[in-house]
Amino acid sequence: EKKKSSPPPARGKTKHLYSTLEEGSYIAFDIETTGGNPEKNGITEIFALRYKDGKIHDTFYSMVNPGVPIPPIVRRMTGITDKMVRDAPPIKAIMPDFITFIADDVLVSHNTIGDMKFLRYFAEVECAHEIGNYFLCTHLLVEKLAPTAPDKSLKGLATHFTLPGDARLHRAEADAYLTLELFKILLQKMQEKGIPSIADGIRFQGDFESGMRLGFGVKPEVLKNLPETNGVFFLRDYSGQVTFLSSAHNIAREVRRLQKLNALPKQLLRSVLSSCDLTYEETPTAFAASLLEAQSLAHTRIRFDPTSWHQRTANFIFLVREADEYRLSTGPLVEGVTAFLGPIRGGKEVTLLLDHLANVVSRKPSKKGLKLTLDEGRIIGDFLSRRPLKGGLKEKVLKLLPKHSERINYLNKLRDYLKGVIIPDDLFDGRIMSGILATQVGEGWHIYSVADGRVIAEESAQGDLQKALSENKLADRLYRQIKAANAAREDLIETSLSASDANLLNRIFWWGFFGSRHEPVRVIHVDELARW
Numbered sequence: 001e002k003k004k005s006s007p008p009p010a011r012g013k014t015k016h017l018y019s020t021l022e023e024g025s026y027i028a029f030d031i032e033t034t035g036g037n038p039e040k041n042g043i044t045e046i047f048a049l050r051y052k053d054g055k056i057h058d059t060f061y062s063m064v065n066p067g068v069p070i071p072p073i074v075r076r077m078t079g080i081t082d083k084m085v086r087d088a089p090p091i092k093a094i095m096p097d098f099i100t101f102i103a104d105d106v107l108v109s110h111n112t113i114g115d116m117k118f119l120r121y122f123a124e125v126e127c128a129h130e131i132g133n134y135f136l137c138t139h140l141l142v143e144k145l146a147p148t149a150p151d152k153s154l155k156g157l158a159t160h161f162t163l164p165g166d167a168r169l170h171r172a173e174a175d176a177y178l179t180l181e182l183f184k185i186l187l188q189k190m191q192e193k194g195i196p197s198i199a200d201g202i203r204f205q206g207d208f209e210s211g212m213r214l215g216f217g218v219k220p221e222v223l224k225n226l227p228e229t230n231g232v233f234f235l236r237d238y239s240g241q242v243t244f245l246s247s248a249h250n251i252a253r254e255v256r257r258l259q260k261l262n263a264l265p266k267q268l269l270r271s272v273l274s275s276c277d278l279t280y281e282e283t284p285t286a287f288a289a290s291l292l293e294a295q296s297l298a299h300t301r302i303r304f305d306p307t308s309w310h311q312r313t314a315n316f317i318f319l320v321r322e323a324d325e326y327r328l329s330t331g332p333l334v335e336g337v338t339a340f341l342g343p344i345r346g347g348k349e350v351t352l353l354l355d356h357l358a359n360v361v362s363r364k365p366s367k368k369g370l371k372l373t374l375d376e377g378r379i380i381g382d383f384l385s386r387r388p389l390k391g392g393l394k395e396k397v398l399k400l401l402p403k404h405s406e407r408i409n410y411l412n413k414l415r416d417y418l419k420g421v422i423i424p425d426d427l428f429d430g431r432i433m434s435g436i437l438a439t440q441v442g443e444g445w446h447i448y449s450v451a452d453g454r455v456i457a458e459e460s461a462q463g464d465l466q467k468a469l470s471e472n473k474l475a476d477r478l479y480r481q482i483k484a485a486n487a488a489r490e491d492l493i494e495t496s497l498s499a500s501d502a503n504l505l506n507r508i509f510w511w512g513f514f515g516s517r518h519e520p521v522r523v524i525h526v527d528e529l530a531r532w
Helices: 072-078 091-102 112-127 138-145 154-160 172-192 198-205 208-214 220-224 251-258 266-273 286-298 348-360 374-384 393-399 402-419 465-488 499-517 526-530
Strands: 025-033 043-052 055-063 106-109 135-137 231-236 242-248 277-282 316-322 325-331 337-341 370-372 435-441 444-451 454-462 521-525
Touching: 025 072, 025 091, 025 112, 025 172, 043 091, 043 172, 055 091, 055 172, 091 112, 106 112, 106 172, 112 135, 112 138, 135 138, 135 198, 138 154, 138 172, 138 198, 154 172, 198 208, 208 266, 220 277, 231 251, 231 286, 242 251, 242 266, 242 286, 251 277, 286 435, 286 444, 286 499, 316 348, 316 374, 325 348, 325 374, 337 374, 348 370, 348 402, 370 374, 374 402, 435 465, 435 499, 435 526, 444 465, 454 465, 454 499, 465 526, 499 521, 521 526
Parallel strands: 025 106, 106 135
Antiparallel strands: 025 043, 043 055, 231 242, 231 277, 316 325, 316 337, 325 370, 435 444, 435 521, 444 454
């Protein structure tokens, strides 16, 4: 009869998950096998010991008849021969006692995921039992706690940490005792990092399976008190470090969405599963929340961009400098952008423009965009910024030199071609976002002065917005303030965007063009302010 595939792990045992690390009851174990696939191979040896309160309390050991020949390479590595296991009991006779021995304790081994495949498979096939114990893998923990260790094998770590142990590695008993010595060091390191509980340690090791079984880690009492208001929430790990942050029109509702783990992108899921606390900051409007999100990202490194989650970001055609070349691409702005047009709202015109730019350099774009030389990038940067397309004095001199004349002729042809390419009327550079962006708050307005897509000042006004701007020469003062800020800004082809500016521009453009769908927003360009 064909053996069944290894079953999915049980929801989870271990009653003392939320005990402190030092209060845990652990099973350090090791198994030796004939190969890596439990459906085609067998276990030859099992050793396990129970470690609690700093002491070894009892042990479990058995040789096992695997039911298949032991390959020569495995015999050489472990020293276990077919003769040694010929009279040993089969796994069917061993597994019930092993299941009883491990109870609901936390399992500990090196490269635990591979060991668990065998234990779960044979527990299910031979005993109709699902092993649901949580585990701590010393290999995963070493990756986090001792990343500079040159050799992360058990033998290599024994040397690195000068661990006491039996020289007969690749035998279950020796490896299990050595794993315990390594685990003691890792326990101490976790405690030094302030990891409070066994569950936090399991989250910290970072494997998806354990994280999914533990589920959303923020305590119910925290979730219960979340406000149904605008703001930014911050997911945090055991140390208080931010793992993910996002603006929200309704903080409580957005956090509830994050609890649907199976619907999350993998990178976001990894961040959510490593989190065990949540804080938030309320804002008067959704636009203010978006600005706070951008400001928070300026000093917080997270692995998943919140705009990829909530989609409140504009998309652009942009040019970015990368080492000794440029790249023309589309999407939200990123650090290093030197010129851009947006927001992209679909349509054939944008596709046609991109095709023209690819054709002119006779190059096909990759998934990351269209690669350009430094000379091509500067010219296309002028084109996107609507600057005059003409060469400088340096090019005129180089054209007189035979070895440079061909390149200069090519650049002039590129400029001539671009002069005939039309930029769609609904694509703009940063100057379009110069003016005021006003959001309604109760009976009044919160007014943001914006220069080239950057917020330079904020103030409030009561009552009708038009009337407020007309009174006390407010419109005139804001106009002069914005014009002065625009004049002070350097040319974007010479000054690339910082990550902070890119984050802000993505949000400012989205709110300026699409934000009125979500809350009352008025955008008044600086030139229109002049007429007030």
